[in-house]
Amino acid sequence: MSSTDNGHRPDLLTARAEAAALFAAAARNEKTGPTAQLHCLTAATTLAPPPGPVPATTDSTDPDRLIEQALRVLGNLPAHDFAHPDVLSAAQHGHRALRAPR
Amino acid sequence: MATSLGQLLDALVDSAHSVDDGPAVRADAATALGHVGRALAHLRRDGVSPIAGDQREQRVAALATACTELAARAPATESTLTRVAAAAADTVGVLHAQTTVASRWAAATTVAETVTPLAEVIARGLPAGPAAEWLAEVRHQAVLVQQTAALQPSTRTDAAILDRPVPGLAADRSVDPATVVPDAVGVLLRATARGSDPPSVAEVSAYAIAAQTLSSAAERLGSAGATAAEQTRASDAWRAVRVALRPYEDGSRRPHAHAPSGVAAAGRLHAVLREAGSDPATWTASLRASVAAGAQHLPTFANQLLYRTVRHWADTGTLIGYARDMPPRDERVAAYLRGYQLGGLVRADAVDLQPVAGALHNARLLSLAVADHAADPGVRATAGFPQRAWAANRALLDDPQTPVALSEARQQAHQQLQATRARPGPSRAR
Numbered sequence: 001m002s003s004t005d006n007g008h009r010p011d012l013l014t015a016r017a018e019a020a021a022l023f024a025a026a027a028r029n030e031k032t033g034p035t036a037q038l039h040c041l042t043a044a045t046t047l048a049p050p051p052g053p054v055p056a057t058t059d060s061t062d063p064d065r066l067i068e069q070a071l072r073v074l075g076n077l078p079a080h081d082f083a084h085p086d087v088l089s090a091a092q093h094g095h096r097a098l099r100a101p102r
Numbered sequence: 103m104a105t106s107l108g109q110l111l112d113a114l115v116d117s118a119h120s121v122d123d124g125p126a127v128r129a130d131a132a133t134a135l136g137h138v139g140r141a142l143a144h145l146r147r148d149g150v151s152p153i154a155g156d157q158r159e160q161r162v163a164a165l166a167t168a169c170t171e172l173a174a175r176a177p178a179t180e181s182t183l184t185r186v187a188a189a190a191a192d193t194v195g196v197l198h199a200q201t202t203v204a205s206r207w208a209a210a211t212t213v214a215e216t217v218t219p220l221a222e223v224i225a226r227g228l229p230a231g232p233a234a235e236w237l238a239e240v241r242h243q244a245v246l247v248q249q250t251a252a253l254q255p256s257t258r259t260d261a262a263i264l265d266r267p268v269p270g271l272a273a274d275r276s277v278d279p280a281t282v283v284p285d286a287v288g289v290l291l292r293a294t295a296r297g298s299d300p301p302s303v304a305e306v307s308a309y310a311i312a313a314q315t316l317s318s319a320a321e322r323l324g325s326a327g328a329t330a331a332e333q334t335r336a337s338d339a340w341r342a343v344r345v346a347l348r349p350y351e352d353g354s355r356r357p358h359a360h361a362p363s364g365v366a367a368a369g370r371l372h373a374v375l376r377e378a379g380s381d382p383a384t385w386t387a388s389l390r391a392s393v394a395a396g397a398q399h400l401p402t403f404a405n406q407l408l409y410r411t412v413r414h415w416a417d418t419g420t421l422i423g424y425a426r427d428m429p430p431r432d433e434r435v436a437a438y439l440r441g442y443q444l445g446g447l448v449r450a451d452a453v454d455l456q457p458v459a460g461a462l463h464n465a466r467l468l469s470l471a472v473a474d475h476a477a478d479p480g481v482r483a484t485a486g487f488p489q490r491a492w493a494a495n496r497a498l499l500d501d502p503q504t505p506v507a508l509s510e511a512r513q514q515a516h517q518q519l520q521a522t523r524a525r526p527g528p529s530r531a532r
């Protein structure tokens with residue numbers, strides 16, 4: 001398996017980490033409803049983020065904007081990277097979080 | 103029994119994850135994909151983007167074609183997956199009049215999410231050949247639709263279409279109140295969905311009675327019943343809608359040989375909730391859940407009456423009435439002075455219909471409040487509760503301007519009913 005198709009390219013890892021951090025920040029936001037929190041946590045863990053604390057700078061942002069931003073990060077990946085089951089699954093959880101009650 | 107597009111798509115994904123492997127199952131999944139393609143083609147034809155031919159439309163069209171081509175290469179079969187997918191595709195067609203571009207996009211992205219699990223079922227033992235090539239294309243196009251959806255996600259309001267109840271067949275109608283409520287709500291939503299062929303005044307009056315009964319039942323659910331009882335409630339607002347409709351006439355207020363389906367549904371809803379009694383503690387758990395679920399659709403129902411039915415009446419001048427019963431206007435002085443004579447009749451336009459529009463606006467806002475009030479955590483946990491519709495209602499209630507609008511709506515509905523009590527009965531013989 002080459003380094004381009006195993007999901008470990010630096011740019012892909014950066015995008016996944018960024019999206020995971022945004023999902024994690026949305027999950028702990030007090031305005032996020034329980035169902036949306038669960039979807040965000042699932043999305044964040046599915047993306048296998050690097051260990052370490054989630055930056056707190058995004059905590060004041062509306063959680064829907066954080067989820068949309070995370071989806072945008074994933075959506076801007078090349079199609080073959082977006083097709084990775086983890087990324088696809090995280091995007092689906094992001095959509096469900098956006099449809100869940102606040 | 104009523105169902106919804108969201109329930110069918112969830113069932114399709116669950117079934118795809120739980121089926122065993124085998125040639126018959128793979129053929130079933132491939133046939134199901136054909137119906138998924140049919141649903142996507144329907145949505146694309148109706149429009150999934152405000153700009154014709156843009157990326158959303160191209161990708162949905164490409165996925166629809168790939169699904170159809172793959173299904174054409176599968177052995178003809180029909181089992182669970184096919185039946186559920188066919189029902190979902192039919193539901194997309196049934197909901198046509200109730201959809202907008204944004205809600206169709208929300209539906210298309212959710213339909214596209216069912217493609218990957220179905221494709222996985224087919225891929226388990228598919229030999230190389232044209233079908234395998236089309237399967238690869240299906241998977242690729244499904245990813246592209248979902249990627250576009252990640253860049254242009256739907257809102258809660260758009261996704262609420264997935265929870266819209268679709269009534270079952272008339273022949274299968276149950277007498278179980280818990281089944282009658284969602285079925286009737288589905289019929290009422292469908293009856294008021296078309297702007298081009300709106301219901302008559304008599305029909306809307308019947309619908310308002312059903313909405314009043316349903317909101318009254320929903321108001322008695324939940325823990326804050328005492329608080330709600332002290333204020334003007336959604337049921338009062340729906341009563342005010344009927345009062346506001348009184349001066350208008352379109353010839354429909356006469357005996358009919360057969361009740362239209364919407365009126366029959368309104369009658370059934372009213373009857374079962376009256377028979378159930380006033381104390382929700384005596385209801386079955388499924389009836390309580392049905393009432394709470396049905397109440398989630400009352401704001402949409404009011405919206406459709408306001409923006410489709412009343413707007414059509416205003417645009418086409420379908421209704422007439424006595425100038426004396428309508429809002430006073432300078433250009434109507436002569437007709438006003440003629441009183442309740444033939445010469446006092448005028449054709450109602452948008453300005454004349456403002457009291458009806460105002461009453462429906464109030465009913466919509468107060469229905470939002472009662473829908474949220476009825477959706478206590480216990481009810482929300484029941485299977486089939488329209489979570490997406492509730493989420494859309496909550497999003498509107500969370501709008502910073504809503505509390506002020508809600509307070510004004512309460513006040514206006516109260517004033518409207520007080521004015522009616524001060525002058526009881528119609529002002530002329532009918």
